[in-house]
Amino acid sequence: MFKKMPAWLKNKYAIATAAFVVWLVFFDHNDLFTQIERTNELRQLENGKSYYSEQIENIREELAGLQSDSASLEKIAREKYMMKKDNEDLYIIKEKK
Numbered sequence: 581m582f583k584k585m586p587a588w589l590k591n592k593y594a595i596a597t598a599a600f601v602v603w604l605v606f607f608d609h610n611d612l613f614t615q616i617e618r619t620n621e622l623r624q625l626e627n628g629k630s631y632y633s634e635q636i637e638n639i640r641e642e643l644a645g646l647q648s649d650s651a652s653l654e655k656i657a658r659e660k661y662m663m664k665k666d667n668e669d670l671y672i673i674k675e676k677k
Contacts, residue, residue, distance in 0.1 A: 642656075
């Protein structure tokens with residue numbers, strides 16, 4: 581029976597190495613498919629990080645402008661937060677998209 585087997589199947593080191601590679605690729609906790617998913621998730625998180633870094637920078641610039649200019653502060657308060665002075669009437673017109 582053993583005479584008909586190929587030489588590489590008789591080598592116990594080749595069998596152990598092949599079993600180890602199969603175990604790592606398919607059955608291990610950190611298998612190949614999980615690593616691919618984690619790499620894609622990391623790429624998405626890095627894209628999100630760059631987006632939020634840009635947003636933070638924009639908000640810091642806006643904050644600096646608001647702290648130095650009272651006219652822009654009043655403009656933001658009126659437009660974003662619908663604030664008004666005591667003797668004013670406020671009319672909100674919404675456009676249909």
